[in-house]
Amino acid sequence: MKILIANDIDESLWLRKDGRTWSQRVFWFADEGDLVILSDHPDEDFLRHVCGLRGIDPTRVAVRVCPPGRRNGNRLIAPDALLDPNFIADIAVGIGAGPEIVSLFPSAMVSEFAARIGLGSRPEGSEFLAQGGSELANSKATFRALAGGAGVATAPGAVCRSKDEAVHAMEALIGDGHDVMVKMAHRGAGVGNELVLNTGSTAPANIGARHHYRLDAGPDAIGRYWEERWLWASAEGRYPVVVEQVLNVRQSLYVELLIGDASCDLRGVGVLSYAGGRITCETLGLAEIPEPQARKAVDDATRLADVYRAMGYRGYFCADAVMTDDMHVLFTEVNARTTTGSHLHEFLDVQAKAVTRENDIVVRQYADSPDWSVRSTEQFLTGLANAGLTYSAASGTGIFMAIPAFPEQSSGSFLYVIACNEQEEEEYLRKLDELFRSIPDQG
Template sequence: MRILIGNHIDDSIRLKSDMASAVQRILWFAADGDLVVLPAPPDEDFLHYVTALTGVDAATLRIHVPPPGRFEHRLLDPRTLTDPGFVRAVAADLDEVSEVFALWPSPQVARLASELGLSHRLPGAAFTRQGGGELANSKAHFRALAAGAGVATAPGAVCHTAEEAAQAMTGLLARTGAVVVKQAHNGSGNGNEIVFAGDAPASGHVGARHLRRLGPGAVERYWSERWAWASAEGRFPVVVECLVPDAESLFTEYLVSDDAVLPTECGVLSYVGRRLDHQSVPLRHLGVDPAVLESLVTQGARLAQVYRAIGYRGFMSADAVADQAGVVRFTEMNAHVSGSVHIYDVIANRIVGVSAQPRRTVAEYAAPACWGTGGMRGFLATAQAIGCHYDPARRIGAILSAPIPAPRDGGPGEPAGLTQPAELAELAEIMVCLAYDTEETRDKLYERLDREFAAQSADPSCRPPY
C-alpha cells in the first residue's frame, strides 16, 4: 500500500484560499488498499466516479482527515499532519507501506513519515524536511540553477531590493520594450505582471494576472507601488525578465529518483487573454517542430539533473516558451506533483490510451465557475444527454478531472474561515478533460458544453458569444 497525501503549497510560503476540492486529484493515483490523507472528506460522487474509471475498489481505500487546524478543512493545515491523535490513527491503519506520496514537498510530510517510521519510504525525505520544497519551487532560485546548468532562459535578473528591480527593469525595457515581473512563488500566471513602455505587446500567450503600461520616468514609481506585492512583503526575491513575444508555451515533465531522471510527458499550455484556458497532452500529437521537442526535452532533463543533485525526488515540471524561430527558453520549474501529472499519467495514458490507434489527445479546460451544472451528477447527466460524455468505445468525450466545488459561504473574495487579501481568493473553476481525435472534435465538444451550462447559469455574464 501507499500513503497518498492530498496537500498543497504550505501557507508559510503562499496562502491559498480553498483547496479542498482541487487536492482530490490525488484520488486518480490511488490503488486498492491505499491510505489517502485529505483536508476534508472526499466528494463521494467524485470518489466513485474516479475509481470506476481507474478500476479501483473505492471500499478498500482508507481515507483519513486530520484535525481542521487553522483553516476549517478548506486547506490542509501542515501542522495537523503531526497531531498525535492523527498520527496514531494513521499508524493503526497501515499495512506494509511501499511509498509516501504527497502532492507538495512539505517539511510536515517528512515529519509525518518520520513519526510513522517511514522516512525511507518518502523519496527525498531529508531534502524535504529541511525546507527543500521552497528552494526547489522558487522562480528566483530556478534562474540561478538554470544558469548554472547552461539551460536557456529569457534575459533577466533576480532582484532582492526595489532598487535592484528598478535598475534591471530600466535596462530590459530599453532592450525589448516589455518585461515580466514574477513573484517567486505563485502559479498559473497569478503572480506575473507584464510591464511595458509604448504600445501594448502581444502577450496573450503568457500567463499574467496583471498588465501595466509605464509612462516616461515611471520605473521608480512602479516599484515603490509594487515591490511589496512582488516580493510578498519583502519575504522573497523578485524576477524581472524580458517578455518573449509571440511564443508558444510548453511544458516537459520528469520523474526524479535516486538513480535517474526519467522523461514522463510534454504538453502545451494554451492561454486566452493571459489566463490559462487549457493544457493539452501529449505534445508529440500536436504537430510541434521535432527540433523544438528535442530541445525542450534535452534541456529540461539537464535542468532536472541539477535538482536531482541537490536532493529533490519525485515528479517535476519545467515550463518553457518556444519563439517564432524555434528557440526554447525555460521560465520556471515546478518541483512537485503538478496539475498535469494525473492528466497524462492516468487520464490520457491509462484511461483514454492516447498512443493506441487511432491516436487521441487530451486537453484539460478550466471551465467557468459560473456554469450552471447542478453539481457533479447534473454535469454528468447533461453531458450524457448532449452526447459529450466520455465514450470508452470511441475514446472521445468529457471526463471531470476534479470535483465540482460546492458554493462558498463567504462573501465575494472572502471565503469563510480565512482572513486574507481578496487578491488571494481563487474562483472554483470546473476542471474538465476532453479526449478527442481532431481539434474540430475538441472545439465542438467544448462549445456544446459551454452553450448548455451557460444557458443553465443564473449569472447573465456567463453567456457565451455563440
Template sequence: MTTLIIGNSRTWEMVGDLAALTSDQLRGGGCAAQRMLWFARDGDVLVLPFAPPADYLSYVTHLTGTRASSLTTVIPPPGSLGSDILTPDRLTDPHFLDNLRGVLGSRPPTRIFAVYKDLSITGLARTLGAEAALPGYPFSAQAGDALVNSKAGFRALAAGAGVPTAPGTVVARPEQALEAIADLFDQGHSAIVKMEFNGGGLGNEVLSRTDGVVPTGAPRTVVLPDRPALQSYVQRRWEWLTAGHAHRLVVERFFPRSTTIYAEFIVTDEAAQLIGVGDLLMQPTAIGGVLPAQTIDAETRAELLDGARRLVESLRVLGYRGVVCADAIATVDKQVLFTEINCRLTGSTHLHLALYGRVVDPGYREKRIFLERFGWAVPSFTAAVERLGTAGLAYDPTSRTGVVITSNDVDADGTVACCAIADEPQAAEELHRRRGELFVDQSA
C-alpha cells in the first residue's frame, strides 16, 4: 500500500505566470512543497523539488509517528525554472521516470496524492500505468482541474448552483472591464479585480474613487477618482491582470471590513466529506488561519455550509475528486458571499488532515483551537525548535497543546509558519505572543 506524494506546489493554474515569479517566490514554492511530509505514512514515496531538510523531516515525522527511514524521496533533475519547483518538464524527464519506476518496482502506487492535478500529473499517472490510483483521473486528464480552479469558471458554477456571490461579472476585453468597474463606482461602491488564476489574494487589486478604502484580500487599493484615471488604469494594467492576454478577468463589488471564511471538503465518488470550517486571517492578504472558525455565529456557519455543499456537489457531478475549499466573505451586514473555490491542496489542508487529523487525537481535537500564523523570522529551523522547547512552548502530546512549526521557509525568506494549539482562542493568541518574543534578543 504505497502512496505516491507529489509536491507540485506552484503551477501556472495555481499562481499564474510562473516565469514572472522572483527567485525568492520560486524558492518559497519549493519550501511549501515540503509540507507534503505531513501527509506521509510509512513506506510512501515522495516526489519533491529538492531534498527535504533533515531537521524538518525529523521534526514532522516525529509528530506524525511516521518512520522517516521508511520514506523514499525522488528528486527530478532541474527544469526550465531551475530546481525550486516541480515544473512539468521535470516530471517528464526520462531519468526521473526511470528512477521513480525503480523505486516503485513492479507495483504501481495504490494512490497518487498531488498538490494540484494538472496534465503533468495525469500524464505521470498514465506513464506509470496508475490511472486508477489518481482520484478523478478521467476529469483531470481532460484539464478539468483548470476549469474548476478558474475564478471566472467559479462565478458560472456558483450561478448555476444558486450560490450567492458578490455582484460582478467576468470580462474578456478592456472595454468590458472599464464599463463593469465604472458601473460599480457609479453605484457608490469600490471594486475588486481578480486575475483568473492566482492565489492568496496576490492576483487581486481593490479599486476605489476615494481614499481611505482599506484592502482585504488584495495587496493594495488603487484610487481612481474619475473616468480618465480609470481608463488609464485599465490600459496600464490589462496585460498584468490577464497574464499577457491569456486569461479573463473577474470584476466584483468590494465589501470593506468583511471577514474571510471557508469550508474545506474531500470529494469522493460517493459523497463530499467536510474536513474543516475556518477563518482566513488577512493583513491585507493571507497571513494565517484559524480552525474552527471563530468570527461567525451558528446562523452564518449554516449559510456557509449550505452554499459550500451546493458548490461541492456540482463539482462532484462534474467529475472532480479530491480536496475542495470554498472561500466566502461574511460582510458587516451578515451576508455570506462566496468568492472562489480551490480544487487542490490548500494552505490549510495540512491543518485539517495532519494536525487536526493525526497529531491531535480524536478525543481532544474537537476541544482545541488551531491558530496558524506565517512569517516568524528565525535564525534557523533547528534554532526555532530548540527555543520553543526551552521556553516550554513546544507541542505537548500529553496536554495536546503548544506550538507546532508547520512550514519551513527559512531558505526562502528566513521565516517559519507556526500553529498554536490551545483549548481557547485567548490561549492560542498568548502562545503566539510568547513565541514572538523568543528571538528579540538577536537578529534573525
C-alpha cells in the first residue's frame, strides 16, 4: 500500500495560486489499494481516464480530501491542512504496517506527516527533509555550487548574495558582449528567469524566460537595473540570485533519475521545445540529440544525482541541460521533485537510455491551445472518443490527457499527450484544432 500526497511546491519557496489541477497527476502513480490525499475533490472523469489507461479499477483507489487550509482553502495542501490533528487521527486508523509515503514535492510537512501517523523515519530521506532539505535541493544557487564541485559544466556566471555582487557579475558578462540571464533561486517554468539584453540584441525565442529587460545605453545602466530588480530576483532578500551568460541554444533537454538509499536509477529523458520563453511541448526520448551528447548528458546528470544522494536527498531528480550550437552540453538547473514528465515515463515505459525511437513512434506532451474552447475534462475526452483519437495501448498510438482541465481557467489549464508516427503528427494536431476550435464556449 502507498499513501500518495498530491502536494505542490512549498509556499515557503514560491506559491502556485491554485494547484488542484496540476496535483492530480498523482493518480498516474496510484495502484489499487492505495490512498491518495488531495486538497480538493478529484476530477472524476480524469480519475476514470487514468485508471482506464492503466488497467486499474478506480473504485479501488481511495481518495481523501484534506480539511481547508487557513490561507489557501482547498486550492493547495498546506501544512496546517495535512497535519490537522483530526485528519491525522483519521488517516492513522487502519493503515496497516509500513505503507510507503509518496509525495509530488519533497516537503518537510510530508516527513512530519509520516511521523505523526506512526511511520517513524519514512519516507527515505525524511531526516534531510525535516531540516529544510527541499529548499537546499531545489535551489538554483546550490545547484551551481554542486555542479562546479562535481565537474559538471554550467553556463558561465555566478551566484550573487548582494546587489554589489550582482552588478559585478553582470558587468563582466555584458562587458564581454554577452546577454545575461537572471534567475531567482526558486521558481519554475521560466517564471523566475529574466533575460537582460544589451542594446541592439534580439531575444532568443528558444529559452525559458518569462521576463525581458533591455539595458539602456546610459551610464550605470547595470546599477540602475539592480536597484530596480534586486528585491524581485532575491525574493525580498531571502535567497541568492544567479547571474549567467545567455547561451546559443540548439536544443534543451532533461535527464530524470530516481535517487534512493543505494543508487540513482535512470527513469526518463526528453527534449523541451520553447517559444516566446514558454515550453510549448515535451518530447520523450533523446532521438533529437546526437548520441555522444545524449550519452554525456546522462553521464553528467547521474554524477550530479550521486552528489545530491550523498547530501541526503531521496526521490525524483530531474537535471535540465542545453546543447549549444557548438554541440557542448551544459546544465542549467535541477528539480528535486516530480515533474510533468515523471508519470509519463512510468506509464509509457520509455527506455531512458535509448536515443532512437522504437517503431518510429514519437511521444510529445502539449498544453491546450488558447484558441480552443475546452472547459472540462469530459468535453475533451468525449471529443477524442467521437473522433477516434483516443490512445490505444494495443497500438501505442493516440491521444490521452496527462493533467485534467480546469474549468476556471480559459486556456493552458491541461496537458495532453500525442503518441504517433512522426509523419502523422501534423495530421493529429490539425484534427484536434478543428475538433475543439469549433466547440462553442459554454463558460
